[in-house]
Amino acid sequence: MSRLFGTDGVRGLANRDVTAELALDLAVGAAHVLALRGEFSGPHPRAIVGRDPRASGEFLSAAVCAGLASAGVDVIDVGVLPTPAVAYLTGEMNADLGVMLSASHNPMQDNGIKFFDRHGYKLEDDVEDQIAAHMGEDWERPIGANVGRITSDLDAVNKYVDHIVETVNYSLSGLRVVVDCAHGAASQVGPEALRRAGAEVIVIGAEPDGLNINYEYGATAPRRMAAATVGHMAHAGVSFDGDADRCIASDEEGNVVDGDKIMGMLALAHAEAGTLKNNTLVTTVMSNLGLKLAMNERNIDTVQTAVGDRYVLEEMRRNGFSVGGEQSGHVLLSDYSTTGDGVLTALHLLSRLAEKRVKMSELASDIPSLPQTMINVKDVDKSRATADEGLAAAVRRAEEQLGATGRVLLRPSGTEPVVRVMVEAATQEQADEICQALADDVKAFLAL
The missing domain is CATH 3.30.310.50 (Alpha-D-phosphohexomutase, C-terminal domain)
Structure with a gap:
């Protein structure tokens, strides 16, 4: 029998594979696993719930919140925010669980449910399997004051943006940047973060209507961003996917800069600063051989994992590495985040550009790619x-x-x-x- 959870939560066609009933049952199962593990203090455990702007996220988020509250969990609904924001807020706000409703880069008709532990990390496989095992079981429902409550936090977006902007060492003042938000979860926070860091921002793909997420915009369709970078005579472009855990960039000439080049550039930056832990970059088997050769030339070790940012992160946590990622644009900077973060990646890439005072094409040329x-x-x-x-x-x-x-x-x-x-x-x-x-x-x- 195949696992309910895939490499990044439960994902499928919304309202057929991923239904309101499934979302509610998963939420109840997660609440029961929390209780069994004793991973909360106080009368009620607490959960952060967020979503991307796709239409199905509205009813799926409502179902998750209802399931958690019915099982005695207090829910803080943070609304539309990037996946890494939900991960960060789960730890920052001392919640016991985080839940994100998103199918990431998938088309609008899909959706997914992913969970984070109290520290903002994706759940281990065995914990996910425990949640699946508890779905549909008989249970004693809390009543009266023992049911959970659902509230909203309108300031959550500022908590997240403040955090990621504070991690940047160099002001982006003087940089003109095109930002493609994929009509997704970063439509507000992406441009806001770059502006607070000092950049002049030209925004595209930031008019989500629930139906247009990832459609002809975003990290899986970066050519529009690249063309806009040239058209606006910008120094660089950055493009996120629907839940903003990926970042793909463009140089000033309209050449797409993929995740391999981005993490290679950031590994070099950390190596120069003496902050590349264990002098190692973690990649996946999908990374271009050119990245490994470029790191070898600079005496930086590389370690490969299976495809999936969760496997990159597991390797980083196991061995204390600080930089890793995937060619698709998932870049993990473990000093600042517990998961791939597209907006954080963009800030650090542009900070490196501001530091070196060269063109993005020159910066990217340090990381060649084989055909x-x-x-x-x-x-x-x-x-x-x-x-x-x-x-x-x-x-x-x-x-x-x-x-x-x-x-x-x-x-x-x-x-x-x-x-x-x-x-x-x-x-x-x-x-x-x-x-x-x-x-x-x-x-x-x-x-x-």
């Missing part, structure tokens, strides 16, 4: 991706063709119904050709 192609193959049985012998043979043939000049990575997505095929090669033409051939193999071998 790379990735194709997301839809409408296939991703559960068989790692077990099909015919597909495994096709991957081996591709690896033999590439030799020492490249690599192949084929993996089922943990958050979407797709199989990802990634190829790095000596030339872009070769990467494109081999990646497309493997994508065709995936369709053939894993057809539904």
Whole structure:
């Protein structure tokens, strides 16, 4: 039986896979696990609940709040805020649990539910499984004064923005920056944080209506941001995804600067400042080989994990590392945050630009990339991706063709119904050709 929780909470088509009933049951299960673990003090445990602006988040958030309160948890509803803001506020406001309603970079029709512990970290797999196990069980419902209460905190946004701006060492005064908010959770806090840090901000993609989140804007569609950076003669552009735990950037010439380059630049900044703990950058298997080579040249170690920012963070916490992330734009700066934070990443990237007083294109050139192609193959049985012998043979043939000049990575997505095929090669033409051939193999071998 497959796990209810994926690599980033429970996610699926809203009101079909992720329903109000499921949200309520998950919330009750989480409350019961909290009680069993004894992880709260006082008469009632407390939870922070936030969401991104997609329409389904309205009823799902209401269901989560209702489930928690019905199980005796006091709820502080912080409304529309980025995922990392909910994580930060959970720890800052001494809550026992944080809940975020978001499907991150997924299209509007999807939604998800993710939980944070009292310190703002994503829950361990075993705790998630305990929550799932307690769903639907018989329980004694509190009555009278023992039920939870639901309140709002209108100042939560300022608490979060104040925190992330205070982490920046260099003023962004003099920098003109395009900010693409994906019509998502950072539509208010993203521009506000950069302005408070001193930047002149040109905002796009910041008119959420509940239906347009991630649509043709944001970190998964960065070309609009890159074009606006050139059009406004800005020094740089930054683009967030729907829940703002990712950041993708652009240089002044409109070249997209991905998560590999961003975390490479920030690792160099920390190394120069003497704050790169254990002199190590944590990446995933999806990171471009060019990043590892650039770090090697500067005597910085790299450690690879499975794909997923939670696995990067687990490695960082286990070994005391301070900088890590994913090519997709999840960047983790553990000195300041317990999870990937797009707005925080943007602030530190632009602070590095202000410090070095060079163009973003020059800064990014320190982190070269080998030619790379990735194709997301839809409408296939991703559960068989790692077990099909015919597909495994096709991957081996591709690896033999590439030799020492490249690599192949084929993996089922943990958050979407797709199989990802990634190829790095000596030339872009070769990467494109081999990646497309493997994508065709995936369709053939894993057809539904």
